Amino acid sequence: MSEHNQSRKLTLADYCHKFAALKVSQRKQGEAPYKPILLLSVIDLISQGLIRENCIPVSDDLVNTFNKYWKIIGNPAYDGGLHYPFFHLQSDSFWYIKPKPDFNGLQPKTLNKLKQAVDYAKLDDELFDFLLDQNSRKELLDTLIATWFYESQKKLDNLLMINQDFEKQTGEECESYTYSNYQENNRKKFQLKKSLVREAFFRKTIIHIYDYQCAFCRLKAVRSISQTMVDGAHIKPISLFYNSKIDNGISFCKNHHWAFDRGWFTIDENYKIVVASNLQEISPNAKPIKDFHGESIFLPNSEVYFPSQESLSWHKNNIFKA
Numbered sequence: 001m002s003e004h005n006q007s008r009k010l011t012l013a014d015y016c017h018k019f020a021a022l023k024v025s026q027r028k029q030g031e032a033p034y035k036p037i038l039l040l041s042v043i044d045l046i047s048q049g050l051i052r053e054n055c056i057p058v059s060d061d062l063v064n065t066f067n068k069y070w071k072i073i074g075n076p077a078y079d080g081g082l083h084y085p086f087f088h089l090q091s092d093s094f095w096y097i098k099p100k101p102d103f104n105g106l107q108p109k110t111l112n113k114l115k116q117a118v119d120y121a122k123l124d125d126e127l128f129d130f131l132l133d134q135n136s137r138k139e140l141l142d143t144l145i146a147t148w149f150y151e152s153q154k155k156l157d158n159l160l161m162i163n164q165d166f167e168k169q170t171g172e173e174c175e176s177y178t179y180s181n182y183q184e185n186n187r188k189k190f191q192l193k194k195s196l197v198r199e200a201f202f203r204k205t206i207i208h209i210y211d212y213q214c215a216f217c218r219l220k221a222v223r224s225i226s227q228t229m230v231d232g233a234h235i236k237p238i239s240l241f242y243n244s245k246i247d248n249g250i251s252f253c254k255n256h257h258w259a260f261d262r263g264w265f266t267i268d269e270n271y272k273i274v275v276a277s278n279l280q281e282i283s284p285n286a287k288p289i290k291d292f293h294g295e296s297i298f299l300p301n302s303e304v305y306f307p308s309q310e311s312l313s314w315h316k317n318n319i320f321k322a
């Protein structure tokens, strides 16, 4: 049960609503997304297995993760700093601080003061359980990203940077680590590549670039900011390549995503659809897959976001079954 009085158990939808309605300070410099970035950081650490219990200390992992996201998608008009949201998220009634005995209850002014003032924070137990579960975690993450990081082109550019920056960071880490750091380096590299938050940004960015349409059939069906029938898909599978660069992405509706992943069709070097010859289809109410053979896919506005020839040809040679 939660620490505050609730007449009923809160559902996943309730927490999605709370994530979309965070009390974020708005001043003339614009929104200060401290709280969304703190939650992203916590989710990132949970998904990497670095937070396993509902007890969130001001750890180096948390500080570093927060700073990493703040640098890319924070508002540069504010100075940033984990100590703000770690304290103020209490006002959104699912985050609680366990103070040290002599804490005066006032906002700690620096990170060090925060560390001196609090033992740890905890979430509603229900919410923490949702964050441990892969599917509900994905929904909460999508809500957070769609609500707080998607309303301007500037932010989209920053989101694209998340992927590029992380790729770069992974490479830099390799170079700067000495042999004795090898194992540690591999662990970090692995975690960075496996970051669920990064994957969520990838999916959202791809869908956004394709204007929420399926590149194959142009279906666009959106119910809310976090519910759409279109997926941001990897051309070369994430499980094999960990490649979340934008040009390894393409947006497909659920059906065509499924068919693409199984090689029922591919895309040639001129961005034209090539359909396998042996499909058995009856589709009285929608255009059959085989009728798309030879048509051009729907492409993003800017050529820099087009699927890379390298990824497409890998798919054609390794997944597609003519």
Ligand SMILES: [Zn+2]
Binding pocket: 214, 215, 216, 217, 218, 219, 252, 253, 254, 255, 256
């Ligand atoms: Zn489609």
